[in-house]
Amino acid sequence: xxRLPALVPPARLEETSSRSEGLWQVAWLRIGRCGRGHxxxxxxxxxxxxxxxxxxxxTVLFRLFHTAMHxxxxxxxQQNKVRIxxxxxxxxxxxxxxxxxxxxxxxxxxxWPYWHDQTGVDDENPEIRWKVQVxxxxxxxxxxxxxxxxxxxxxxxxxxxxxxxVVMVNNGDPEAAGIGMFAQPVVLTALIGQPSxxxxxxxxxxxxxxxxxxxxAGPSVTxxxxxxxxxxxTASLNTNSGYEILDVFFFWxxxxxxxxxxxGTGSGTSSTVKVEHKILIPDxxxxxxxxxTCRAWATCKFRGYTLAAPAxxxxxxxx
Amino acid sequence: xxxxxxxxxxxxxTILLVSLVFGMFVLLLRDSFRLTRRMASKDSALRVTxxxxxxxxxxxxxxxxxxxxxxxxxxxxxxYAADADRCPAPLSYPLPEGYPLPPPPVEIPFSPFANGLRxxxxxxxxxxxxxxxxxxxxxxxxxxxxxLATGLSGLNCQWAAGPNxxxxxxxxxxxxxxxxxxxxxxxxxxxxxxxxxxx
Numbered sequence: 001x002x003r004l005p006a007l008v009p010p011a012r013l014e015e016t017s018s019r020s021e022g023l024w025q026v027a028w029l030r031i032g033r034c035g036r037g038h039x040x041x042x043x044x045x046x047x048x049x050x051x052x053x054x055x056x057x058x059t060v061l062f063r064l065f066h067t068a069m070h071x072x073x074x075x076x077x078q079q080n081k082v083r084i085x086x087x088x089x090x091x092x093x094x095x096x097x098x099x100x101x102x103x104x105x106x107x108x109x110x111x112w113p114y115w116h117d118q119t120g121v122d123d124e125n126p127e128i129r130w131k132v133q134v135x136x137x138x139x140x141x142x143x144x145x146x147x148x149x150x151x152x153x154x155x156x157x158x159x160x161x162x163x164x165x166v167v168m169v170n171n172g173d174p175e176a177a178g179i180g181m182f183a184q185p186v187v188l189t190a191l192i193g194q195p196s197x198x199x200x201x202x203x204x205x206x207x208x209x210x211x212x213x214x215x216x217a218g219p220s221v222t223x224x225x226x227x228x229x230x231x232x233x234t235a236s237l238n239t240n241s242g243y244e245i246l247d248v249f250f251f252w253x254x255x256x257x258x259x260x261x262x263x264g265t266g267s268g269t270s271s272t273v274k275v276e277h278k279i280l281i282p283d284x285x286x287x288x289x290x291x292x293t294c295r296a297w298a299t300c301k302f303r304g305y306t307l308a309a310p311a312x313x314x315x316x317x318x319x
Numbered sequence: 320x321x322x323x324x325x326x327x328x329x330x331x332x333t334i335l336l337v338s339l340v341f342g343m344f345v346l347l348l349r350d351s352f353r354l355t356r357r358m359a360s361k362d363s364a365l366r367v368t369x370x371x372x373x374x375x376x377x378x379x380x381x382x383x384x385x386x387x388x389x390x391x392x393x394x395x396x397x398x399y400a401a402d403a404d405r406c407p408a409p410l411s412y413p414l415p416e417g418y419p420l421p422p423p424p425v426e427i428p429f430s431p432f433a434n435g436l437r438x439x440x441x442x443x444x445x446x447x448x449x450x451x452x453x454x455x456x457x458x459x460x461x462x463x464x465x466x467l468a469t470g471l472s473g474l475n476c477q478w479a480a481g482p483n484x485x486x487x488x489x490x491x492x493x494x495x496x497x498x499x500x501x502x503x504x505x506x507x508x509x510x511x512x513x514x515x516x517x518x
Binding site: 054062095 | 505
């Protein structure tokens with residue numbers, strides 16, 4: 001008693017001690033299922049159950065590890081397919097730059113039978129097959145969002161100078177997804193434009209370009225007051241070899257001692273127009289042009305240089 | 320008489336079972352460690368090589384001239400975009416305080432392909448298999464050696480050959496590296512359009 005704090009009464013201490021001992025005894029009986037004095041270990045049934053639980057745990061761990069390895073292999077296989085697809089796209093891009101007009105001789109806006117719907121096997125991974133599709137693609141100037149607010153007939157569209165190339169890579173059939181994640185195809189898409197050549201200026205001021213020119217095709221025509229518009233005049237920008245540079249936007253004028261009015265014939269690059277025998281007056285009705293002769297001039301800009309040319313045919317406007 | 324613990328048979332069976340489970344666990348653990356080590360090594364080699372290949376492809380795409388092809392190194396020149404002095408200062412007309420107007424500034428001829436405005440970059444393998452990137456002025460000494468990858472066995476750069484590709488600017492870069500006990504190849508192709516712009 002002399003070691004206890006002076007503030008604790010002796011009776012209270014004895015009561016606390018006997019209660020806690022009783023509780024411990026009950027707990028020990030419930031957990032160990034054996035009383036003091038006759039303690040024993042697990043029964044054989046308990047041991048076997050414990051073994052099975054342990055085995056189950058290890059099996060789950062092993063399965064998790066195995067799954068991680070499996071997914072790692074899948075990721076690597078998909079990355080390999082992506083690399084093959086990227087290399088194929090670069091190969092197609094280089095091919096187009098050397099084969100298509102105006103650098104090569106094959107028209108760019110024709111079909112690409114060399115690649116379109118072609119399939120093949122990767123030379124280093126024979127189990128991997130690829131397939132290429134070349135699709136028509138339309139670009140808008142300056143961009144599709146801006147042009148979408150215009151009427152369809154007024155949208156500035158470039159329909160010929162760009163192709164959408166789709167490369168599909170997979171084990172087995174490149175287009176179909178097989179069973180399992182290893183057989184999921186990789187599909188890569190790129191836009192490839194017409195090869196470009198640089199204009200060669202002649203050194204004059206303003207410079208004239210020597211290796212390409214605008215040509216305007218259209219007939220000579222005579223129009224009287226009230227006649228329908230002229231036949232179409234079509235402009236194109238061509239290299240000296242005769243290869244067309246696609247999707248160049250043209251601006252038109254009628255120049256001469258008379259002046260008709262240029263009428264567009266549809267959306268796109270304004271490469272084709274007609275001429276009417278009248279002059280548009282702002283905020284007023286159109287009036288007829290003065291009699292005389294003029295030509296349709298087409299002007300375009302290409303890589304910083306301005307090129308222009310008149311139609312070969314003359315337009316004669318009469319009263 | 321009350322039972323005081325395991326009998327001998329129970330103890331033996333328990334020891335046997337524990338040994339079996341422990342043995343299986345050790346086997347699994349050993350295989351797991353082995354596989355993990357192998358996968359980590361393989362992933363690391365592939366990732367490092369892929370990063371190096373991507374960097375070379377990006378720089379080759381920017382290049383305006385490639386020399387020494389085919390070869391075991393990639394030597395290229397490119398316009399040095401980080402050089403602030405590569406472009407002449409913009410022409411500015413100070414506000415005139417009186418007439419006559421001052422003469423316009425002399426126009427400085429400028430070409431991005433002048434040697435003083437370009438850099439030479441060389442990628443090569445060191446004898447111990449490290450990929451080095453060195454750069455310097457065109458025709459001058461190379462410096463700033465940067466180690467991009469290690470553990471590589473070979474580097475081969477050449478123009479890709481194929482139908483309609485003769486003499487074109489499709490560069491083929493092939494790395495070889497050890498993937499465990501296996502020699503692997505990593506191939507990258509890139510179009511180098513700038514090589515045609517440089518007269």
